[in-house]
Amino acid sequence: MYSVKSLKEKLPHDFLNSLYDIFSPCTVDKILMGLASKRDVTLRVNTLKYDTRQVMQYLTDMNIKFQRNTWFKDALSIKNVTEKEIQKLNIYENGGIYLQSLPSMMPPLVLQPRPGDNVLDLTAAPGGKTTQIAAIMKNKGYVLANEMDKIRFERLKYNVEKQGASIVEIKLGDGSKLGNIYKEKFDKVLLDAPCSGEGRFLASDVRTYKYWSKNEVIKLVEVQKKLFKSAYTALKPGGTMVYSTCTLNFEENEKIIDWALDNFNLKTQKIELEVPHRMEGISEGVKKEIKNSMRILPNREMEGFFICKLYKSS
Incomplete structure (x- = not known):
């Protein structure tokens, strides 16, 4: 896990200065920790081919844990498999889902x-x-x-x-x-x-x-x-x-x-x-x-x- 101090040492100096020009020091610290965060794999259901509930059932049957997004019902966060594992699924290969950040x-x-x-x-x-x-x-x-x-x-x-x-x-x-x-x-x-x-x-x-x-x-x-x-x-x-x-x-x-x-x-x-x-x-x-x-x-x-x-x- 990175500390704020170690992040400041890693990232470009001019980039850090540009953040401090815009945001408070407290907000900059939050941004830096955000850049150090490991995020869930996220995907969008392609509703041209599948209903979101069909995809949710498919993932459940494959023992893949997920969370449905609250502000966009067709977005799912994947909890226990990697992007590469998602890409091996039939539903990915046939275009039923698309890997995409929120x-x-x-x-x-x-x-x-x-x-x-x-x-x-x-x-x-x-x-x-x-x-x-x-x-x-x-x-x-x-x-x-x-x-x-x-x-x-x-x-x-x-x-x-x-x-x-x-x-x-x-x-x-x-x-x-x-x-x-x-x-x-x-x-x-x-x-x-x-x-x-x-x-x-x-x-x-x-x-x-x-x-x-x-x-x-x-x-x-x-x-x-x-x-x-x-x-x-x-x-x-x-x-x-x-x-x-x-x-x-x-x-x-x-x-x-x-x-x-x-x-x-x-x-x-x-x-x-x-x-x-x-x-x-x-x-x-x-x-x-x-x-x-x-x-x-x-x-x-x-x-x-x-x-x-x-x-x-x-």
Whole structure:
């Protein structure tokens, strides 16, 4: 078990400084312990193929212990087997379940797509959120899932086919250029942006943070702004957009929203999803309405996450 002191010695110094710039010392200590926590394996039931109670009965028959999530009935936390053991199950191999972290399931729930909607998932690989959106829509409507990396695109394609998400069209291309191709076409847009991944750092695995740097954060902010502009352009007036990251810093989260509110015809919306460990977006130094966004700090159940819901005015 790590101590707070030992965690401070392991993690990048500039990263720690950025946490202290945003949070109180007590909160930083909690974040650090969250980054040292071992979390349960979590999965989402693919309701395009199975009812959640069927999956629960299947797991019970296989002597697999689980807990049903309180805020999303199709999410299960697994208590006594590993990811690799789950991947050997027939129900996994046929696409009946999908291994997915709990915060990763939140953006589609916040987006609230409906059957018949046109939806864009701008940076979609590996496909967990894409296939969740298709399941929420009951495979009725249209989802365009875009990915620019060829290897990740192939993974996205595989998962969409395996999950039976038949309303999803897969596209390989630069998401920052997509808005001009599909101008004001979509009712809903999800931008789960490429980010520095600070919320997913694992103290026990140096590979999760060895490439982190302040310069990398600066570069990512520019990428996020280009993708945001594209997402906004693709969204219909009166449409809903969700911006999310799995990072903790202010620059890739609240400051992106602050910039967007200055440059686009957008308003933040209150997120009604009631989940444990949530806190308001930090509004110090930015617009007060950014409080409507939601942060999850790393903890025993979940990695760190940021979500903001936005409405494009007519």
